[in-house]
Amino acid sequence: MKIGETAMPEPEGGAARYGGSTRSVLIVASxxxxxxxxxxxEIAARTGLSQSQVSTTVARLKEAGAVITAPDPADRRRLLVRQAPHLSGRVAEVRATTIDDALGDSTSEQLEEVTDVLDVLARHLSPRTPARPRP
Structure with a gap:
């Protein structure tokens, strides 16, 4: 998470324009x-973030084009949030960013080793991989 936070490019207009922390953006998006x-x-309950943090983060993600909202058909007072069906410019920018600068003064061998380990972790800890309870 820390590497992702450090590597995340600043949004156009600065982070203050959007509100919400980078960490909450990563948590809600995940x-x-x-x-x-x-x-x-529901997002607040699953993530442990406050409802106001989630609301601010959803607004930030919506402005960036990363999520869309729609009224809940069962309860029109509630909004349902989902990932946007199309890649926004901001999402493409974030996905194209590498972690090289975030890893600092690492040698190319160290960068390759860390990247390889993170690739393995990503395969095993993907958001789509069901969580296994710890013994």
Whole structure:
């Protein structure tokens, strides 16, 4: 998470324009990858973030074009949040960013080793991989 936070490029207009922390953006985006069509309260319950943090983060992600919202057909007062069907410019920018600068003064061998380990972790800890309870 720390590497992702450090590597995340600043949004155009600066982070203050959007509100919400980079960490909350990463947490909410990850949750939505596994639980599309979730209400803010449901995201808050799963992630441990406050409802106001989730609301601010969803607004930030919506402005960046990363998520869309729609009224809940069962309860029109609630909004359901899901990942946007198309890649926005901001999402493409974030996905194209490498972690090289975030890893600092690492040698190319160290960068390759860390990247390889992170690739293995990504395969095993993907948001789409069901969580296994710890013994």
């Amino acid at each position: 949750d939505l990858a596994t639980h599309p069509d979730s209400a803010v309260g």
